[in-house]
C-alpha cells in the first residue's frame with residue numbers, strides 16, 4: 576500500500592452526477608475525504624449510496640463530474656483503482672469453496688495480493704481453512720469477505736452495508752475487528768449503513784445523501800458540535816425510533832435547554848425534517 580500523502584485527499588468527488596434513464600440517482604455530489612478517515616455514508620433507501628460506491632469502484636460510469644483517488648482522476652484509468660477495494664452488499668464469496676480456496680482465488684484474481692496478511696486475518700477470525708463457505712455463519716462470512724477485501728492492501732476501502740444480515744452480537748464483533756485493522760493500517764474507509772446508531776463511535780466522518788444530494792459532509796465531531804437539539808426530558812428516550820418527535824424550531828424561550836444531537840438524530844433530522852422528524856438547529860461556532 577502506498578504511503579498516503581496527507582495533503583492529498585484519499586477520495587474526492589467533484590460535481591459527480593449519475594442518471595439512469597429517468598432516475599437522477601446522484602446530483603452534483605462533491606466531497607473531499609482526508610486520508611485515514613473512517614467515513615459513514617448514511618441516507619434513506621434509494622438515496623444513491625450504492626450508486627456512489629459503484630461509481631468510485633469503477634463498476635458504473637458517471638454521467639458527469641469526476642472522481643479522484645489519492646489525487647488520480649478516474650478518467651485516467653478504467654475499472655477499479657488499484658488502491659481501492661470494494662465490498663459490495665452481495666458478498667463476493669463462492670459458497671462451494673473452502674476458506675483456503677477463497678484465499679487462493681484472491682491471490683489469482685488480484686495483481687496485488689498480500690497472501691500472508693489475508694491468511695493472518697482469517698486466522699484472527701478463527702476460521703478453519705478447510706471449512707466450506709456455505710457452512711460459515713453470517714459473522715464468519717463477513718470476516719472472510721473483509722479479509723478478501725483487505726488482502727489487496729487497499730488505501731481506500733469501500734464497504735456497502737457490511738454489517739447487514741448480522742445479529743447485534745456479530746455486528747459488534749465484526750465491526751470491532753474491522754475497525755482495529757483499518758486503524759492499524761491507516762486505511763481510509765467509506766462505509767454505508769442503514770443503522771445509523773451503529774455508525775456512531777465507529778466513524779469519524781459523515782457523508783449523508785438524500786435523494787441523490789449530499790446534505791451533510793464533514794468530521795462527525797464538528798458536525799455534532801455545530802448543531803443543537805432541544806432538551807426534552809420526556810422525549811429523550813425516543814431518540815432510537817425511526818421518526819423522532821418534533822422539536823419546535825422557534826421561538827426558543829430563554830429557559831430552553833439545548834444539547835448536542837446524537838449522530839442518529841442529526842442524520843434523521845436531514846432524512847425526515849419537521850413536521851415528521853426532529854428539528855436540529857445549526858449553531859454558529
Ligand SMILES: Nc1ncnc2c1ncn2[C@@H]1O[C@H](COP(=O)(O)OP(=O)(O)OP(=O)(O)O)[C@@H](O)[C@H]1O
Nearest residue numbers: 595598599600618619620621622623624625626627
Ligand atoms: N440500474 C439501475 N437502473 C435504474 N435505476 C436505478 C438503478 N440502480 C439504482 N437505481 C435508482 O437510483 C436511485 C438510487 O439507488 P441506490 O441503489 O444507489 O440507492 P441506495 O441509497 O443504495 O439505496 P438502498 O439503501 O436501498 O440500498 C434509486 O431511485 C434507484 O431506484
